[in-house]
Amino acid sequence: MSEAPAVDPARVEVILAGYPQGDAGSLVNVLHDLQAELRYLPEQALRQAAAHLGLTPAQVFGVTTFYEGFHTSPRGEHTCTVCMGTACHVRGARRLLEQLERDTGVSVGGTTSDLSLTIEEVNCVGACALGPLVLIDGEYHGHMTADRLGRLVTEFLEDGKDE
Secondary structure, three states, X not given: OOOOOOOOHHHHHHHHXXXXXXXXXXXXXXXXXXXXXHOOOOHHHHHHXXXXXXXXXXXXXXXXHHOOOOOOOOXXXXXXXXXXXXXXXXXXXHHHHHHHHHHHOOOOOOEOOOOOEEEXXXXXXXXXXXXXXXXXXXXXEOOOOHHHHHHHHHHHHHHHHHO
């Protein structure tokens, strides 16, 4: 994986300015906003948040690492999530995931070196009738096949290059 991109402290300060200094109760909301802007929570941003909210870095890191939804490693511009629930699994979700890993050269939980795509798996998203199910950037794509998945991921990645 490539080096994490540098984070401009001014970008972090813009987000922190929306929260009162010393308001430790805002921590989770601050983390959500930082991650939405930066796509992950770099150490530098966490330290700035700690200082702004009057918390120790250890307190901020503790909350960050407690919740699965927060990420401390760079994430891709797009996220492809394969549902591995029972209904999806018996309908071939494992093969889809393996194909995705081969096509991208990235293992589950990893991100492409150009930071364009992160691959995830989840236990179940509760849409069993659509299995096997893949989510790309939170958008549901049911009854997935390996061919459709390859085309879909390619479309998302090419759209990102046009912007």
